[in-house]
Amino acid sequence: MFWLTFVPIYIVYHSMRLYPESAAVQLEFDKVKSLLMAHCATEYAKTKAETLRIHTKKEFIELDLMQTNEYKQISLLQQYFPNDFSQNLSKDIKLLGIPGALLGGEQWMPIRRLTENTASIFRWFDNERRLAFPGLSKVIEGTYFEKKIIENIDEILDENGTVKDNASEDLQKIRMNLFRRRNELRRMFDKVISKLAKAGYTADIDESFSNGRRVVAVFSEHKRQVKGILHGESDSRKTAFIEPEETIELNNEVFNLEHEETREIHRILRVLTAKMSVYAPLLSNYLAVAGDYDFIRGKAKLALDMNGQFPNLVDKAHIHLIDAYHPLLFLYHKASGKKTIPVTITLDDKSRILVISGPNAGGKTVTMKTIGLNQLMLQSGLLVPVSAMSTMGIFKQLFIHIGDTQSIEFELSTYSSHLTHMKYFIEIANGRTMFFIDELGSGSDPSLGGAFAEVIMEELCKRHSFGVVTTHYLNLKVMANHTPGILNAAMQFDEINLQPLYKLVIGKPGSSYTFAIAERIGLSPKLISRARDLVEEDHFKLDKLLNRTEQDLQHLDKEKKQLNRLMKENEKLKKEMEQVLEKEKHQQQVELLKHQNKVAEDRIAYLKDMERKLKQIVLDWKKSENKNEVVKSLQNLLFKQKETIVVNKLAKKVDLKYKELHLSITVGSLVKSKKNYQVGLVKEIRGKRAIVQIGLLPMNVDLADLIVVEKIEEVSK
Numbered sequence: 269m270f271w272l273t274f275v276p277i278y279i280v281y282h283s284m285r286l287y288p289e290s291a292a293v294q295l296e297f298d299k300v301k302s303l304l305m306a307h308c309a310t311e312y313a314k315t316k317a318e319t320l321r322i323h324t325k326k327e328f329i330e331l332d333l334m335q336t337n338e339y340k341q342i343s344l345l346q347q348y349f350p351n352d353f354s355q356n357l358s359k360d361i362k363l364l365g366i367p368g369a370l371l372g373g374e375q376w377m378p379i380r381r382l383t384e385n386t387a388s389i390f391r392w393f394d395n396e397r398r399l400a401f402p403g404l405s406k407v408i409e410g411t412y413f414e415k416k417i418i419e420n421i422d423e424i425l426d427e428n429g430t431v432k433d434n435a436s437e438d439l440q441k442i443r444m445n446l447f448r449r450r451n452e453l454r455r456m457f458d459k460v461i462s463k464l465a466k467a468g469y470t471a472d473i474d475e476s477f478s479n480g481r482r483v484v485a486v487f488s489e490h491k492r493q494v495k496g497i498l499h500g501e502s503d504s505r506k507t508a509f510i511e512p513e514e515t516i517e518l519n520n521e522v523f524n525l526e527h528e529e530t531r532e533i534h535r536i537l538r539v540l541t542a543k544m545s546v547y548a549p550l551l552s553n554y555l556a557v558a559g560d561y562d563f564i565r566g567k568a569k570l571a572l573d574m575n576g577q578f579p580n581l582v583d584k585a586h587i588h589l590i591d592a593y594h595p596l597l598f599l600y601h602k603a604s605g606k607k608t609i610p611v612t613i614t615l616d617d618k619s620r621i622l623v624i625s626g627p628n629a630g631g632k633t634v635t636m637k638t639i640g641l642n643q644l645m646l647q648s649g650l651l652v653p654v655s656a657m658s659t660m661g662i663f664k665q666l667f668i669h670i671g672d673t674q675s676i677e678f679e680l681s682t683y684s685s686h687l688t689h690m691k692y693f694i695e696i697a698n699g700r701t702m703f704f705i706d707e708l709g710s711g712s713d714p715s716l717g718g719a720f721a722e723v724i725m726e727e728l729c730k731r732h733s734f735g736v737v738t739t740h741y742l743n744l745k746v747m748a749n750h751t752p753g754i755l756n757a758a759m760q761f762d763e764i765n766l767q768p769l770y771k772l773v774i775g776k777p778g779s780s781y782t783f784a785i786a787e788r789i790g791l792s793p794k795l796i797s798r799a800r801d802l803v804e805e806d807h808f809k810l811d812k813l814l815n816r817t818e819q820d821l822q823h824l825d826k827e828k829k830q831l832n833r834l835m836k837e838n839e840k841l842k843k844e845m846e847q848v849l850e851k852e853k854h855q856q857q858v859e860l861l862k863h864q865n866k867v868a869e870d871r872i873a874y875l876k877d878m879e880r881k882l883k884q885i886v887l888d889w890k891k892s893e894n895k896n897e898v899v900k901s902l903q904n905l906l907f908k909q910k911e912t913i914v915v916n917k918l919a920k921k922v923d924l925k926y927k928e929l930h931l932s933i934t935v936g937s938l939v940k941s942k943k944n945y946q947v948g949l950v951k952e953i954r955g956k957r958a959i960v961q962i963g964l965l966p967m968n969v970d971l972a973d974l975i976v977v978e979k980i981e982e983v984s985k
Contacts, residue, residue: 282323282324282325282664283321283322283323283324284322284323284324284644284647284663284664284665284666285664285665285666286322286665286666286667287665287666287667287668287692287693287696288668288689291666291667291668292322292644294668294670295637295640295641295644295668296596296637296641297641297644297645299596300570300595300596300641300644300645300650301317301318301320303570303573303599304317304320304566304567304570304650305317305318305566307565307566307567307569307570308562308563308565308566309354309562309566310353310354310355310356310558310559310562310563311356311358311559312356312358312555312556312558312559312560312562312563313559313560313562313563313566316559316563317563317566320648321648322644322647322648323647323648323649324647324662324663324664326581326583326662328649329581329646329647329649329662330581331403331406331649332567332648332649332650333578333581333646333649333650333651334402334403334578335403335404335406335407335564335567335649336564336567336568336571336576336578336649336650336651337403337568337571337578337651338401338402338403338404339404339564339565339567339568340568340571340572340576340651342401342568343568343569343572344572349392349561349565350385350388350389350391350392351385351388351389351558351561351562351565352385353381353382353385353558354558354562355378355381355382357378357379357382357551357555358552358555360375360378360379361379361548361551361552361555362548364379364541364544364545364547364548364551365545365548365549366545367542367545368538368542369541369545370534370537370538370541371537371540371541372429372537373425373428373429373430373431373533373537374429375429376421376425376429376540377425377428377429379417379421379551380417380418380421380422382551382554382555382558383413383414383417383418383551383554384418385554385558386408386411386413386554386557386558387413387415387418389408389557389561390408390413393405393408404561404564407557407560407561407564408557410553411550411553411554411557412550414547414550416547417544417547417550417551420540420543420544421540421544423435424536424537424540431533431536431537435536436532436535436536438532439529439532439533439536442525442528442529442532443529445525446522446525446526446529449518449521449522449525450522452518453482453515453518453519453522456514456515456518457482457484457512457515459514460484460512460514460515461484464484464486464494467490467493468490469486469487469490469493469494470484470485470486470487471485471486471487471506471507479499481499481511481519481523482511482515482519483499483509483510483511484496484509484510484511484512485507485508485509486507486508486510487506487507487508488501488505488506488507488508491508491510494510494512495512495513496510496511496512496513496515496516497510497511497516498510499511567649567650567651568651570650570651571650571651573599574593574595574598574599574602574653575593575598575653576595576650576651576652576653577651577652577653577654577655577656577658578651578656579646579652579654579655579656579657579658579659579660580657580658580659580660581646581659581660581661581662582659582660582661582662583661583662584661584662585620585661585662585663585699585700585701585702585732585734586615586616586659586660586661587613587614587615587616587639587643587660587661587702587734588613588614588615588616588658588659588660589611589612589613589614589639589642589654589655589658589660590612590654590655590657590658591610591611591612591654591655591658592610592611592612592613592638592639592642592652592653592654592655592658593608593610593611593638593653593654594608594634594637594638594641595641595642595645595652595653596641597634597638598653609631609769609770609771611635611638611639611772612772612774613635613639613757613772613774614774615734615755617732618752618753619753619754619755620729620732620733620734620735620753620754621725621728621729621733621734621735621736621737621748621753621754621755622735622736622737622754622755622757622774623725623737623738623739623744623745623747623748623754623755623756623757623777624636624736624737624738624739624757624758624759624772625738625739625740625744625745625756625757625758625759625777626758626759626760626761627759627761631759631770631771631772632706632738632759633670633706633738634770635736635759635772636670636704636706636736636738637704639704639736640666640668640702640704642654642660643660643663643666643702644666646660647662647663662700663700663701663702663734664698664700664701665696665697665698665700665701665702666701666702666703667689667692667693667696667697667701667702667703667704667735668703668704668705669686669689669690669693669703669704669705669706670704670706687720690705690720690724693705693724693728694724694727694728694731697728697731697733698731698732698733699731699732699733701731701733701734701735702733702734702735703728703733703734703735703736704735704736704737705735705736705737705738706738707738707739707740708721708724708725708737708738708739708741708744717741718741718742718743718744719743721739721741721743721744722743722744722747725737725744725747725751725754726747726751729751729753729754732753745777748777749777755774755775756774756775756776756777757772757773757774757775757776757777758772758773758776758777759771759772759773760772760773918944918945918946919945922940922945922947924980925979925980926938926940926947926977926978926979926980927977927978927979927980928940928975928976928977929975929976929977929978930976931976932976933950933953933958933971933974933976934950934953935950935951935952935953936949936950937949937950937976938950938976938977938978938979939958939960939974939975939976939977940974940975940977941960941969941973941974942973942974942975943973946962947962947977948960948961948962948963948967949961950974951966953971954968956970956971956972957969957970957971958971958974960974
């Protein structure tokens, strides 16, 4: 057993500065916190979720992300993590630390379960798991398990929270006396009831209790016939409750013993409370551990809902999002079965500010909120719905200006309010600031507002701030094209169907599709023509050029996707063909091995047969008197084998020179003997036999043993 001395450590948490105060609400961070709270079971975890801190220190963020990711992996692997305690014991534990306090038996049972929960967690973290889940194991790093807590409780209380008989000698004696007196009282009472029942005095309910004393229920008209103490009557006045005279003394004894028992129980529990008060800080740690793991589990569940990932984390201002989703939009579309379009964006030292243009309702504001909300979630230790290959930095300030924020109280106009916010942005922004401005310069004369918008954006760029700006101003699109550190982007739009595609294209400005939308909805051509005349020719041409360029890019994008699809199909077919060829090659190897095995098996079988026959000849030689017969058998065995070898060699030689023909045998046919592979000319046919000239000798051969052949002409080299 070892003891740890707990010294309070004061940690200075560095939180992100938000402007305005409603910035988190504008980015809908409060909705994410509500979803997280719904996944938490303990009050401790719910409070942490409600007051979720947005950190700016990498070590805090990284630890939170690591812990959440580790618990997510445990959930995906369907492993069990033993943190099942969710009861709020903060008041009971606080009471435990107060001198002279008393905790009842029912209050000790949750404390015991909390300690058991902690013991299960310590057992779960064996050496292997501590290495596999370093983030989760860090939660219990500053505490230890004390088995004396459970031992002390079990010494006094049973599993129901009742004080045990042997908790003290006095309690044991009291309960023994109480047991005996209650038995006596029960026997005496049964006799009284039996007697009164025979007399017909008892009501439907034979007995009851009044103020802890046993009484008999009799009809009211007979109450004067029963000696004892009247404790009361029923509401209908038909039944009277009387304590029989015979049981009064026993009831008094039982009543007194019960009071003694209660006093002794209180004394024992007070002693237990005083003894356990030393563990109050440790139990507070146990409660915090259970709450921390519940909070981490809640974050992991939220990550599983929205496919949250652990991206690369760098301690600088940097944004490299690959397939980033708006968390709330992703959940909404997931529930309704719709597809969410992800955003891929990079903001670094070379390109810090992104100017997004395009038609209204095309997704510009959603894109901004996707970047901002994911950043707030990441710096709060929540896994974010982006590709795990993404890289996200750490920002110390987040400024946002979305929509009309005019102030009635200060009588500020929309544009005055806009400039007030921009003034704060310019004065406070630095290299670790992330800002979002929706419709920069709006609310004023387009030419004057556009000029101010340029100045504001230049100043923010000089301060090396990172941000996203949405606009319809042409001068800002032109500025983004030639100003280092500022980058154009556009939201794609389907001009034919008049539908936004919600896809961000980096590197080019977008058209507002003003005239195209007017034409598609059927506005009068004369009105459209008059409007065009009022617009500067260069402005109109540029917007039209942007329009055509975007449509061409969309067409190229479709062709690129089609080409990629065909390349993938080609690659798939190539792999399938390689698999087929590999399978065929493997099959050939298998067949060759089978053939080789068959030849080997035949050879082994032949040798075994020869061995058996030779052994038999040896036995015959020993037993037989006629040795000549045995010698003949040996000659037949050996020389026939040699003959077979000779025939096989001859067969190969003949097959190289002659080709078999499936023709009828006639006089003059060139034939081959099937038995000995000799070749000759048919001179005469006699029934089923033929005279064949083989070399110089004519031979009489069975026709069934002959086959017509033809000499193969040698090819001259």
